[in-house]
Amino acid sequence: xxxxxxxxxxxxxxxxxxxxxxxxxxxxxxxxxxxxxxxxxxxxxxxxxxxxxxxxxxxxxxxxxxxxxxxxxxxxxxxxxxxxxxxxxxxxxxxxxxxxxxxxxxxxxxxxxxxxxxxxxxxxxxxxxxxxxxxxxxxxxxxxxxxxxxxxxxxxxxxxxxxxx
Numbered sequence: 001x002x003x004x005x006x007x008x009x010x011x012x013x014x015x016x017x018x019x020x021x022x023x024x025x026x027x028x029x030x031x032x033x034x035x036x037x038x039x040x041x042x043x044x045x046x047x048x049x050x051x052x053x054x055x056x057x058x059x060x061x062x063x064x065x066x067x068x069x070x071x072x073x074x075x076x077x078x079x080x081x082x083x084x085x086x087x088x089x090x091x092x093x094x095x096x097x098x099x100x101x102x103x104x105x106x107x108x109x110x111x112x113x114x115x116x117x118x119x120x121x122x123x124x125x126x127x128x129x130x131x132x133x134x135x136x137x138x139x140x141x142x143x144x145x146x147x148x149x150x151x152x153x154x155x156x157x158x159x160x161x162x163x164x165x
Contacts, residue, residue, distance in 0.1 A: 081096075123142050
């Protein structure tokens with residue numbers, strides 16, 4: 001085989017193998033496609049309970065591999081729960097449910113913070129890495145992108161200062 005055909009043939013083989021391996025996922029994605037156009041594809045979210053796995057029995061759930069850090073944290077939580085002298089399982093479930101709910105809210109705030117400040121930090125890193133700054137067109141594009149993603153935030157702030165977007 002001529003040397004100049006090696007990469008195209010290898011690419012075609014990899015593509016065929018990838019499609020074969022991922023065919024079930026691709027079929028599910030095609031089934032969820034609601035529209036396709038020049039701006040891209042839009043997908044419907046799967047219905048609740050559609051593709052969810054069956055919950056594992058308690059014994060199997062507790063046998064799943066766990067990191068040493070998580071096991072240490074688990075022991076610490078057990079110690080703290082024992083110190084609280086809870087009288088029955090209902091109190092224990094209530095305390096753990098409250099703790100889980102608080103933890104989930106904290107994680108959601110971290111995700112939101114990363115979305116908001118992450119884009120700004122990457123822009124500041126890019127800005128600090130240049131000797132002469134960034135062209136105003138690039139800065140305006142970055143701000144415009146942030147405006148599109150966080151329309152509610154920017155429209156409220158700009159209306160307070162008397163600007164309209």
